[in-house]
Amino acid sequence: MKRFSDYFYSQHTPVKDTVLHVLAESCDSANVVQLILAGHGRLLMKLNKRGETALHLAARNGHLGIVRALIDYAKSEAGHWFPPCSDRRKRMLRMASVAGNTALHEAVWNNFYDIAKLLVQEDPEFRYPHNYALETPLYVAVEKGRHNIMVLILESCKTPSYLGPGYKTALHAASILNSPESMKLILEKLPNLIKNVDIFGWTALHYAAKFNHQEIARLLLSADRSTAYVAAKTDGFKTALHIAVINGHVVLVQDILSHCPDCWVQITGKSRNILHLAIKHEKGEVLEFVLQNSWASKLINQNDNEGNTPLHLYVATKNLDGNCLVNHPFVDVNSFDNSNSTPLDRIVRDDQLSERQILIKDELEQAGGTRGYRNVATVKKNLRASSPDEVKKVEKLAANFSIVATLIATVTFAAGFTIPGGYYSDGPHKGMAVLGKKAAFITFVISDSLAMFASIDAVLGLIRLFQTKNYRLK
Structure with missing residues (x-):
């Protein structure tokens, strides 16, 4: 005849939740958990259809008493278990669901600090892996703004993991969310993350440049100014300076150049310098700042991969005021691109000019601009x-x-x-x-x-x- 304990063990809901799962999800009743486990200890590690133990559900719902009761039972001599009980405790704490989530993932997501503290203190040596969405508990804590849990993990775990989706790190998340406090602690505990790049080839400094997070950028540059020279290999070899220029963040441009005075020489994969980018994206304030510097004379007539100088790109702009460029003492208003066209050659016939084109045409002609002559001999x-x-x-x-x-x-x-x-x-x-x-x-x-x-x-x-x-x- 089938034993009653076996019958009790086999009973479950349509999603294979046992009575222990149901209790862990519905209320924080540690005494009832102890009574159930006393007679049916095998339910401790029983999985539901999602691959979750009762510990996962208790951590998700903030039932600290049940979490403690489950851990205490795993540590005790009760029941029959081999290998020793310490291994039973570690195995339960480290078990991942079908989605790859541990109980600590659940506690962090739902912002249950006391449960996270208990879980981390019980197994500080464990390097919590990422789940199938590439989220580690530390990354989730930073991304969700759980600062106290982030501090707990960094200070309690001996080797905390830090990855997030798209190969971002916790440092990327702190930069994106503009959290200087988190940034300082991560840089202190995990300094090597400063040059880690995500799937786009971006460092944390790239994101600070993108979102104009000036304090974050200063922290990163002070920690390691060489991060300003990291070019995004999967995003056109753009540096953080290029990103700041494209987005028109002139103060951040100044900050980067103050830490790395020579990084203005770097070009993108299309061989465009920061002056090309300021004009292409019509960032007038950045344009004026660049032209005020002595090194602007080395940028102003550089050609990109198509032979365009910054002045060639200016002809195609819609609203940019480029007088400071057209009348710059070092600009060559009659430079040629790869098709042997001058900037004025980019302007179409007079009867087809828009008001904007007429304005640029007049500016170029007043500055001495002419149409090209190199192609005259090829066709009548x-x-x-x-x-x-x-x-x-x-x-x-x-x-x-x-x-x-x-x-x-x-x-x-x-x-x-x-x-x-x-x-x-x-x-x-x-x-x-x-x-x-x-x-x-x-x-x-x-x-x-x-x-x-x-x-x-x-x-x-x-x-x-x-x-x-x-x-x-x-």
Whole structure:
């Protein structure tokens, strides 16, 4: 006959919660837990459908009395257990659910400090792993703003783990949430995290630059100023300075440069310097600050991967006031990009200019800007391709012309052999055209020859045009 204890052990809800699970979730009754475990100790480690023990549920619901009763029973000599009871306690504390969560994860998420303290003190050697969402208890504590639990973990755990989603660390989270107190303690306990990068290649300093968290940035730069030189390999090799410029945080730009005066030389993966970025993203305050520095003369005419100088990028802006750039004493207003275009070449025909383009055109011309001359020899009238669509239209039109010209050349060439009226087959004029002395025939021969040579010339000209591929629409 089946023993009653076995029957009690096998009873559960549809989600496989045992009576101990139900009690741990519903109320904080330590005495009842002790009574249940006294007769049915095997329920201590019994898992529900989510892979959770009663300890998980008690920690999630803040039932400190039950958490303590479960731990005390695991430490006791009660029941039959092998190996020793100390291992039973550690095993229970370290058990992870189907989602990878330990009881400490549950306590941190729900901000139950006393339960977190009890769990950590019972097993300070354990390096709590991340769950399947890549969240460690320490990262969750920082991200959720549980400062007292964060302090508890950092000070009680001998080797605290720190990872979060996207390979962020607790230091990233402190930077994003703008928590200087957390930042100071993490830097003290885990100083090596300062150069750790996430999935985007960003350090904690990148995030401080993104969100303009100036105190956080100063703490990081004071701890290790070399973090300012870390370039995000998976985000266009941007440094924290580049991020600060892109977002227009001029004070943070100044702070970074005050700690690392030479980091202005770094460029992005597109070979753009901070002046390129300030203009591209239309950050006027940053632009003015950069141009006030003596080293701006080394940036102002640099080319990116497409040959653009900062002035080339200025032509495409919508609202930026770039007078300080156009009239800078070191700017080359007639510099060429990779397609041999000057900044003024970027402006389309006068009858198509917007008010903004007219303004920039006037600024460039007053500063001595001119249209380029390097492409003049390639195509008549210095055609300029103002857009890829226009280039395609020209190519299609030229292709059609070449077909027509080829047909004309073929027909006119054939007409020279099959002339109207035919030839004399005998007599003194054998082989001569029958209509050779007629005015209309002479006119036909001359017209046919002109048509043939003109069409051949047109075909050859179009072939040369396609070979150069440097033509432009004006």
